Amino acid sequence: METLTAGKEVISYCTKCKMDLMHVIIAMKGDRVMKVKCKTCKADHAYKAAKGVTDPKKAPKPRAKKAGTAKVAVEEEWARLMRENSGKPIKDYGSDLSFANGDRLKHPVFGEGIVTRQIYPRKMEICFSMDLKVLIHAG
Numbered sequence: 001m002e003t004l005t006a007g008k009e010v011i012s013y014c015t016k017c018k019m020d021l022m023h024v025i026i027a028m029k030g031d032r033v034m035k036v037k038c039k040t041c042k043a044d045h046a047y048k049a050a051k052g053v054t055d056p057k058k059a060p061k062p063r064a065k066k067a068g069t070a071k072v073a074v075e076e077e078w079a080r081l082m083r084e085n086s087g088k089p090i091k092d093y094g095s096d097l098s099f100a101n102g103d104r105l106k107h108p109v110f111g112e113g114i115v116t117r118q119i120y121p122r123k124m125e126i127c128f129s130m131d132l133k134v135l136i137h138a139g
């Protein structure tokens with residue numbers, strides 16, 4: 001590995017560009033790079049070891065985990081609503097029928113769900129076990 005000195009280029013994580021980029025070394029302390037200048041955004045900042053991030057869009061996102069959590073939350077909410085409204089009959093869904101909040105219905109594709117919200121005109125939000133869906137009804 002070649003010796004790093006001020007003026008040489010090094011790959012560093014840029015805190016502004018949020019990815020690993022070529023930087024020019026500005027300051028060294030012994031054999032350690034202390035300060036670098038980003039060749040992309042021209043900003044000076046402390047040297048940060050490359051993080052393996054070459055494209056911010058491809059960086060692993062905690063969002064994927066959140067989506068999974070949200071799905072579990074929908075399923076739990078659905079189970080809770082089904083329990084709360086267990087006394088109500090389950091109606092077959094039809095866009096020509098009218099549904100009120102708390103009504104239980106059965107959809108040919110999504111299965112059993114609970115009406116959670118009215119969206120005027122003639123739409124309603126339904127909590128199915130796998131997701132929330134907006135369907136048309138008679139209002």
Ligand SMILES: [Zn+2]
Pocket residue numbers: 014015016017018021038039040041042043
């Ligand atoms: Zn930069």
